[in-house]
Amino acid sequence: MEYNPITVTELNKYIKNKFDKDNFFENVLIEGEISNYKRHYTGHLYFTLKDENSLIKCVMFKTYTSHLDVEPKDGMKVLVLGTVSVYERDGVYQVYAKAIKEYGGMGDLHKAYEKLKEKLEKEGLFDTAHKKKIPFAPKCIGVLTSNTGSVIRDIINVSTRRNPNVYLKLLPVPVQGEGASKKIAEGIERMNNEKLADVIIIARGGGSLEDLWPFNEEIVARAIYNSEIPIISAVGHETDFTISDFVADLRAPTPSAAAELAVPDVKELKIKLDVYEKRLKQDLLKKAQLMRLRYEKCLSSRAYKEPFQKINEKYMYIDMKIKVMENKIEDKIKSSKLEYVNITSKLDALSPLKTLVRGYSIVSLNGKVISNVKELKQNDEVDIRMQNGNIKAKIL
Amino acid sequence: MMEEELTFEEIMKKLEEITMELENGDLDLEKSVSKFEEGMKLSKKCNEILENAEKRISVLIEKDGKLEEKNFIEEEE
Numbered sequence: 443m444e445y446n447p448i449t450v451t452e453l454n455k456y457i458k459n460k461f462d463k464d465n466f467f468e469n470v471l472i473e474g475e476i477s478n479y480k481r482h483y484t485g486h487l488y489f490t491l492k493d494e495n496s497l498i499k500c501v502m503f504k505t506y507t508s509h510l511d512v513e514p515k516d517g518m519k520v521l522v523l524g525t526v527s528v529y530e531r532d533g534v535y536q537v538y539a540k541a542i543k544e545y546g547g548m549g550d551l552h553k554a555y556e557k558l559k560e561k562l563e564k565e566g567l568f569d570t571a572h573k574k575k576i577p578f579a580p581k582c583i584g585v586l587t588s589n590t591g592s593v594i595r596d597i598i599n600v601s602t603r604r605n606p607n608v609y610l611k612l613l614p615v616p617v618q619g620e621g622a623s624k625k626i627a628e629g630i631e632r633m634n635n636e637k638l639a640d641v642i643i644i645a646r647g648g649g650s651l652e653d654l655w656p657f658n659e660e661i662v663a664r665a666i667y668n669s670e671i672p673i674i675s676a677v678g679h680e681t682d683f684t685i686s687d688f689v690a691d692l693r694a695p696t697p698s699a700a701a702e703l704a705v706p707d708v709k710e711l712k713i714k715l716d717v718y719e720k721r722l723k724q725d726l727l728k729k730a731q732l733m734r735l736r737y738e739k740c741l742s743s744r745a746y747k748e749p750f751q752k753i754n755e756k757y758m759y760i761d762m763k764i765k766v767m768e769n770k771i772e773d774k775i776k777s778s779k780l781e782y783v784n785i786t787s788k789l790d791a792l793s794p795l796k797t798l799v800r801g802y803s804i805v806s807l808n809g810k811v812i813s814n815v816k817e818l819k820q821n822d823e824v825d826i827r828m829q830n831g832n833i834k835a836k837i838l
Numbered sequence: 839m840m841e842e843e844l845t846f847e848e849i850m851k852k853l854e855e856i857t858m859e860l861e862n863g864d865l866d867l868e869k870s871v872s873k874f875e876e877g878m879k880l881s882k883k884c885n886e887i888l889e890n891a892e893k894r895i896s897v898l899i900e901k902d903g904k905l906e907e908k909n910f911i912e913e914e915e
Binding site: 577578579581589598602605606607608609610611612613614632636638708711712714715718719721722723725726729730733 | 845846847850853854856857860861865867870871874877878881884885887888889890891892893894895896897898899905907910
């Protein structure tokens with residue numbers, strides 16, 4: 443058998459033809475993890491798809507990239523639909539991707555999230571009845587977050603703006619990656635065991651579901667649930683809801699909002715206190731005015747205004763009675779007089795004196811009226827009473 | 839003094855209650871005056887708490903298994 447040498451170009455062309463004739467290579471669906479991902483400035487995407495044992499080069503031309511629903515990145519598990527062909531220049535076969543779909547890792551996370559959420563909800567970890575009230579104006583605020591980055595800076599800025607004398611205690615914890623959840627849970631327990639704060643903020647900036655993952659782990663959820671210190675959860679952006687957010691006593695949309703919820707505005711508080719003082723003063727004043735009014739009303743009553751009125755009235759009454767009595771007496775006297783006159787006139791009529799006037803005389807002996815001649819004897823000296831006087835006489 | 843043990847929130851609540859009591863106006867004058875005095879005392883206490891609190895931003899650092907409280911100095915990323 444004779445060997446005719448061919449060029450490299452001819453060989454690669456031959457191989458490419460073989461590939462292109464194979465219907466199986468036309469549309470292949472491959473499952474793998476992205477690595478060495480690069481978005482070239484031309485808009486084409488270059489990456490390697492791998493599993494535990496093997497890898498294959500991939501390219502996605504710009505025309506297909508507009509259909510991507512997720513920006514591919516290293517470590518992302520994906521399904522790639524494409525054509526396997528040969529790049530003649532480099533003598534490599536590769537996948538010409540037409541579509542990429544996120545698969546595996548992230549999908550698993552979503553499933554795990556939903557599963558844990560359902561489980562904890564059933565267990566009652568999200569119950570509002572268990573939620574503690576966030577203390578108003580806590581003396582000390584514990585913050586669990588990374589000690590670098592914008593989150594702690596935002597919390598410090600907002601807190602000190604609202605209360606220049608705020609007391610913040612930062613317990614630095616990793617907020618993403620392996621082991622972060624354990625550290626966060628430990629931090630919460632530690633804060634509780636050593637009673638380090640009156641309220642705890644657990645915070646993290648925005649990120650992918652993977653980045654926020656520690657806050658979706660059971661160990662953190664349980665630590666939050668078991669915390670005696672009320673906890674405000676501020677993880678990710680406003681649109682991100684982590685399990686921590688559900689278990690926490692209060693969910694803040696952002697770390698800054700968490701600081702606002704934990705730290706009352708001192709200026710507002712002072713205004714409130716001022717209002718209370720004013721109200722107290724007004725109330726007392728009102729009370730005093732009311733009392734004065736009542737007092738004045740009492741004073742202005744007739745009893746106080748004319749204290750002798752009653753007495754005078756009594757005097758008047760007495761006077762009236764006396765008058766009545768006087769009248770009565772006078773009447774009595776008058777009628778008595780009248781009666782007297784009547785009687786005396788009657789007496790007068792019956793009086794012996796009248797008889798005397800008519801020429802009769804009364805003879806008495808030693809004061810005894812004599813009406814019988816036989817009572818008298820010679821030489822008796824008798825008194826004769828006539829109308830105008832007495833005269834002595836001797837019986838002959 | 840009793841108030842020493844109360845939190846700011848509790849003092850504030852008491853102040854609110856006293857103000858309401860006084861506003862309801864059923865109290866006699868002596869009681870009103872004493873409530874007023876108590877209210878003013880509570881308000882003063884609240885102000886003191888706000889003003890006497892010291893600004894402190896600290897970071898807890900573990901050392902030999904114990905947490906040490908140190909002033910927080912922001913690290914550059």
